[in-house]
Amino acid sequence: MEGVVKGDNVSVTCKICKRNFHGSHSRVKAHFLKLKGYGVIACPKVTSEQQSEMLELLESCQQQLSNRAPRKVPLPPSSSLTGSGSSYFPLEERDSATKKRRGVSPQLTKAFKIEERQQCDAEVARMFYTSGLPFNLAKNPHYQNSYSRASQILGYVSPGYNQLRTTLLDNERHHIERMLQPIKKTWRETGVSLCSDGWTDDQRRPLINMMDACSNGAIMLKAINCEGQYKDKFEVSRLLLESINEISSDNVVQVVTDNAPVCSAAGAIVESTHPHIF
Missing domain, CATH: 3.30.420 (Nucleotidyltransferase; domain 5)
Incomplete structure (x- = not known):
């Protein structure tokens, strides 16, 4: 019924039950399919045939998104057992060659999770490369502290797109405003x-x-x-x-x-x- 109200939300009127609500496509889906936990009341007049049609539409859209998604490129193999000047070749070949040359214990590698650490490093590095982030971001103390904190919280998941641009941004702004009040009062x-x-x-x-x-x-x-x-x-x-x-x-x-x-x-x-x- 209206354009963007707040964030990505719009004003919506259900053609079946005539109920009005604000939200995005997720609330429309929850309204038709009678899903709980989305902050919207289920449509009391929707039929099973209409729900089936909705499910088919969602599956079709999901398939289109999957087809358009960029191909996931695997991370570089671990380089924990090679020198800095070694050439790039498959992990299994490199591991067997370097173990013979250096005598690195696989138990030691497993105990310190060296390969897992380097795969995590590669994931972080790719985040920089694919987003065009400046390398000096790695010198930011908040960048370093965030990883240190996350490593101590079992099952921690980093904040998503919407949380970063809404709740967390508002909290940070209000916090800074409170910090500046002593100066403004003078x-x-x-x-x-x-x-x-x-x-x-x-x-x-x-x-x-x-x-x-x-x-x-x-x-x-x-x-x-x-x-x-x-x-x-x-x-x-x-x-x-x-x-x-x-x-x-x-x-x-x-x-x-x-x-x-x-x-x-x-x-x-x-x-x-x-x-x-x-």
């Missing part, structure tokens, strides 16, 4: 400098940063994507005034930008709107 006493500068990110998008700075610390307010907008003095001053209103003009002492002519002109507009701000 704004009225010490005053705030609103600092702004333009730059271009890796995707060549023109961004304008807004940062609040005071004696107790600096806070990144937001980064504004100005792609497709003409950044004249009126547009830049509008963005500055919006940020000033978010902070409260009574708390702002000065605005700091570079000395580009458009910024100077925008600064004059800000000073005329708020005479106490330099």
